[in-house]
Amino acid sequence: MLKKLASLVLALALVPVAAFSASAASAPAAIKVEYNKKAIVFPDQKPVIRDSRTLVPIRPIAESLGFDVDWNEKTRTVTINKGTNNVRLVVTQKIAKKNGQTINLDVPAQIINQRTMVPVRFIAEALTYQVNWDQKTQTVLIADEQSTQPNPSTDKPATSTGQKQPDANTASLIDRSSLFAKTFTIATIGLYRVSGTVEPGSDVTVTLEDKTFEVEVKSDGTFEFNKDTYDGIRNYTLKAEKDGKVDTFEGEFVSN
CATH class of the missing domain: 3.30.457.10 (Copper amine oxidase-like, N-terminal domain)
Structure with missing residues (x-):
């Protein structure tokens, strides 16, 4: 009788350890x-x-x-x-x-x-x-x-310089580091300003909500857009086009 009791106590003592081990083994690996x-x-x-x-x-x-x-x-x-x-x-x-x-x-x-x-x-x-x-x-x-693409020299003819011809539509026309957008509020009127630099000769537009405005670009590529309209516009879309290339940037106004 004492031997059976001792065996039962030992078995019960091992249950939590076994359960913990099984739980640890099934724990998901870190991603x-x-x-x-x-x-x-x-x-x-x-x-x-x-x-x-x-x-x-x-x-x-x-x-x-x-x-x-x-x-x-x-x-x-x-x-x-x-x-x-x-x-x-x-x-x-x-x-x-x-x-x-x-x-x-x-x-x-x-x-x-x-x-x-x-x-x-x-x-x-x-x-x-x-x-x-x-x-x-x-x-x-x-x-x-x-790094996962085949060597272009074995798939496509190289240019005279031995380099792959660049895609004409991938060039960036907008200098994102130069962009600055600010909004001011006077009464219920919002004043919006977007300035920056694009590739000289680009056609530039700024879209506020559902209205698009043409922007004058100087010979050096700098521009400044100013518009007063209703207050509450927080985002703008800047678009530059040149020689079939298109570059678009969506930004947010900084409130004064």
């Missing part, structure tokens, strides 16, 4: 992200999976992939610029805009532990990176697009 085979470090908030999509903190991704990111606390909007590409996401909204075109998202940007989390596949592909998923290691693999 990792690599760029060109180099691990991206997330110092505080780690990547998570929501609705079968991987969300990552935007800042470490931006620093590793080399694009510019801005955060508007008032509108809860993430704005990303890389080359001629402009991407905008609003937290909790299942839509995004790439170069002014609306795109539906499977999962929206979210705030988790005071960090802005974005769907990594959408962001990477929108900025023309290659994205793959390694199920075995639970790793998102991001690579420069050209």
